[in-house]
Amino acid sequence: MSLIECRSLCKDYQRGGEAVHVLDRLDLSIDRGSYTALMGPSGSGKTTLLNLLAGIDRASSGELLVDGTDLAQLDRNQLALWRSRHVGYVFQLYNLVPVLSAYENVELPLLLHDLTAAERHRRVVEALESVDLATRHGHLPRQLSGGQEQRVAIARALVTQPTLLLADEPTGDLDRTNADAVMDLFGRLHRERGQTIVMVTHDEAIARRAERTVRLEKGRLANVEVAR
């Protein structure tokens, strides 16, 4: 059953008075509980598509339904609230808030949910345990390694139990060992929790960890490969 439906999705920019078609009538569907890698050369529209799926950018035309919600119908604030409940987003450069501890960073999205302090604490502890950082609660981002920072960022994305986990080159800034650790974590989340994951990557080896690879070229779907 598809969680995401893109129909004739277009995204255009104006650059120097010229229209640039970043996504060009893209049709794509992604199933609930699937693990998808988005690949393609620079400028093919991968990150733009991810941003549209996350509701942090808007399509120029076409239709985008996520879990039955037409994102084009939501205003800025409705979109923000929708994101807080349905999307976990992992950035390439982690983007932790530097003045907050690992615990506080993970707690951050929960401040938008109507939870008791005890429930919030339970969820944060559980999320940090799930990324093997149970002993790093009080550490500031600058006191963590790159791999640990990314795992905190993943815990932050998961703590709200989102419908959809989106990751923009989550291993792009990590060495091979840490990249493997992050990918193992994604694999475990997918297998054990049935988490729907859409991940942008340039790395073929990383993409092979997903069960399906969607390749984009010039804003269009080039092909879809299903892992054996």
Place this chain on the structure above:
Amino acid sequence: MNAIMSRIRYALRSARRQRLRTVALVAGVALTTALAAAIACIDLGVRDATTTRAGETRLIVYRENRFCPFASALPQRYDRQIAELPGVAAVVPVKIVVSNCRASLDVVTFRGVPVDDLRAMAPRLVAGSIDDWAGHGNGALVGRELAARRGLRVGSSLTAAGIDVVIDGILESDDPQWRNSALTHLAYLQERAARGGTGGIVTQFDVTVSDPARLDEVARTIDERFKADEAPTATRPQTAFVARAARDVVALAGFSSIIGIGAVLAAFGLLATTMVNVTRHRSREFAVLRTLGFTDGGISAIVLAEGALVGGIGGLLGAGLAWTGLARAGLAFTMEGVSITPRLDPAIFVIAAVVALAAGLLATAVPAWTASRARLVDLLRGGS
């Protein structure tokens, strides 16, 4: 409620983690608030002392064309003649000796008055006894502010302008002239000031009129009475007399108000600039918060909460600092023997704290709006 608290909690955490920046901003707001509150208190004190009010009954009779207590010399015998004039309720001859005629923050003003006149005025003593003072030729009752400034207590001695006195009491008064003077026996001060020369000379007469409506009329009558005498007089309502005698202090207070307003505007400008820069520097952080689901209003609330935090805490600290400083310092601007003291009106400190809070909010209003309106996707790409 939970949503508002979450924004405030985030702002508090952010402020706590950026300790140096927060402390610097709070200290800046606190010092500016303290400065503005102190200047407002001084301005209020100047107005109190120099603005003629309905119901004023006190006249000061001075030597014509003299503005310094050293130069004003009137025969003491004038007191009986003034007392006989219509509309006069009471006359007190006063000899004034000051340690410094120019504008200063620490002048000792001796005011010599007859014992019976002082008893009749029933001064409020907070320490000591008027009977002890009456029994000591060199005794003095000192005003509370002068005592605080000089660390004087009952039994201690005070020497200034060549006058030695022993403190027999500390007095409280609504009149800043009394709060900042040492009241001595008239005869003792006349004798000491004249260095063994003639007594019978006073600096001024404090005249109380029976009807406030006749203040100007009585003043004219007094001056007319002595116009052709050996010492012509110039009689003014007490507030007008203070305004004229302490004109430099009044001018300085006016100038300091302009400086104060300038300082407040400069501090506000610095606060606003700092908050704009801080917010710009944190554009990526706000982009992340918005990606996590914080709404435009939520981001604005965080920025405004930080401004309110800085303005509110700075304002409270500054108001407290000004209150404590002015209350402890016992500040008195004295010139030509008249004193002007700041009035510590609680309303000024409340207003100063509220204005600081409002300034904090106002300084962050534009950054808050900018932070909430920027395109999220541009911010995540690294723009501002």
